[in-house]
Amino acid sequence: MxxxxxxxxxxxxxxxxxxxxxxxxxxxxxxxxxxxxxxxxxxxxxxxxxxxxxxxxxxxxxxxxVLWGGDCPEHLHVAxxxxxxxxxxxxxxxxxxxxxDGTPMLRLLDPGRRADLLDEATWRSTFAVAARVGRLFDMLHGAGVVIGDVSPSNVLVDRHGHVTLLDCDGVQFTDPQTGLLHRGEKFTPEYAAPEVLDGRPLSREHDLFGLGVMICELIMEGQHPFGGVSTAQPPSESVEQNIKHHNNRVTRPDRLVPSADALTAEILPGKILDLIRQCFEEGYERPERRPNGRAWAYELDQAAYQMMGCRYNPRHAYHRSSVACVWCARIVAGYGDHFPPPADWTMPLDAPVRGGLMLAPAPTTLSTYPAPPAPVNGREAAPPAVVPSRSSKQLRTIALIALIALIVLVIIVVAAL
CATH class of the missing domain: 3.30.200.20 (Phosphorylase Kinase; domain 1)
Structure with a gap:
């Protein structure tokens, strides 16, 4: 030793x-x-x-x-x-x-590893992790700290989904004793704001751009919003070039070569998609318009609360704005299962599979319910009621019961006379 x-x-x-x-x-x-x-x-x-x-x-x-604790006694927000x-x-x-203890958030972007890293490996969990990252950014900005080197490699996630910022010695801050600004010097180009890539200094707004990128990666199954080959000639192939040229897969899908198995923006809750547009469209040239960590955390928490469960797979969670499980739809389309069930799970016989007998109609569309009512007095309104349609057999049964009831009523009346 x-x-x-x-x-x-x-x-x-x-x-x-x-x-x-x-x-x-x-x-x-x-x-x-x-x-x-x-x-x-x-x-x-x-x-x-x-x-x-x-x-x-x-x-x-x-x-x-240096004095901060965490979400529980075993957790710290910052190293x-x-x-x-x-x-x-x-x-x-x-x-x-x-x-x-934990694993770099970068590994969570690989669907194949997620089940080994989280106790609950579901889409709901990725929203919860993303919300915690948003709150962490908001806490640090409230303390006057600019993270600078925004990257999923610098965020550690434990099995419960709690997050911790690493490499804090490189942050940007002002010494409260001397008033001296200690600038951050490092940044990761794939998570850098366009103005920083053009040579401007690091700022809180730079952090918020990178936060939007990381959140997109988490909830879009590892897909970088600026990743891919552009449709321009000559094409840009690096993420850094796509950020500079405003080539975004979520908000400007026509600017990047489509990928058959890529997730589309329609699976996202509407308010999350609004924040993405605010970050990468309104906030692209106007950094002050980028949503802060608190705004992200609130809407991500709301979206996680509004997730629905799937009867075919306990690890399939999807937002209530979709009429059916989007992950089952992807299985039927031949794109595999990003959230495979536990080994001891018994799959229902009518589970959607690619090919073979379908005993129940597979969800193949991703149409949405009407938008939920606006919050009232700070409380979330109840989701819109969905009235199931009745089959012809059900209607015939109801009609027969009504006829029998009518006959019984007539017999009672006649007997009374």
Whole structure:
């Protein structure tokens, strides 16, 4: 066992197990800390860069998110730096951060992995995760923090769907003691706002553009809204180019080559689709129009609450605005099952399958119910009633019962006379 001993700003020794790497990134490597399973140490690879980060890191450890808890005792909203680590000469070498269990949100974008990562692997769960990401962004913006490097690789998700922001040492913030603005320097091009790709500095509105992209990916089964080959000549093939050229698969589908198995916007709840348009259409050239994290969280939570269950598969959830299960419809169309049932689930005999005998009509259309009534006094109105049609056999039965009742009534009247 190889141990490196560094000290906090107050002189407390911290023993780091440098032969047991947990993970690594562009700026450093993360190692466990001896006798402390709840924290780990991030050591910077570039000593010169580390020396430059000294004032930033000392200011960062004094901001309010360092005290934040989470949604439950086992959860934290942010893996915020707790204290700096220095060597015997006083040189900054790294920071102590909480050790979080979970998986990068990037893996949730792969439908094949989701059942192994979440306790409840349903479409409803992806909406719940997306809502938590929205609330997290809103909390950080309320604390004056710009995330900057927005990416699903920097968000950790546990089995219950709780989310935690990683790599918080690169955020943009203002030191409340000195008033010095510590700018964020990194961003991921696939989640960057068009103005940032054109050279403008990072901002809260940049975060909100990336938030919209991540939410779209989550609820659209990993499909990047700006991903694909454009229909222009010459075509743009990278996500970064599509963002620059405003080629969006959801709001401007004619600008990208269609994919036969791609999800279409019609499966989305109307209010979620409105927020997507507000983010990528109104907000494309007017960043201040992009919806904030709170707006996303509210509508995503509402949409998750309005999900319907499917009798053929307990992991199939679809919004009440669709007349039937959209995932069963995709199975019938030959696109496979993004939410396969549990291994111990007994499939009903009339379950929709591609080919073979269909004992019940398969849902093949995605038409919608009328829009639900507007909220009254802040409370959601009841969904519109759907009156089922009666079959001819049912009508004949009702008519026969009515006739028998009439005959009995006539007999009673005659007997009374």
């Amino acid at each position: 190889t141990v490196l001993t560094l000290r906090t700003l107050t002189g407390r020794p911290v023993q780091i197990l440098v032969d047991q790497e947990i993970g690594s990134g562009a700026e450093g490597v993360v190692y466990p800390v001896a006798d402390s399973p709840h924290v780990c140490a991030k050591l910077y690879s570039d000593f010169t860069r580390a020396a430059q980060l000294g004032p930033r890191m000392e200011a960062l450890t004094g901001l309010s998110p 915020w730096p707790r204290t700096t680590l220095r060597d015997h000469s006083g040189q900054l070498r790294g920071v102590v951060v909480p050790r979080i």
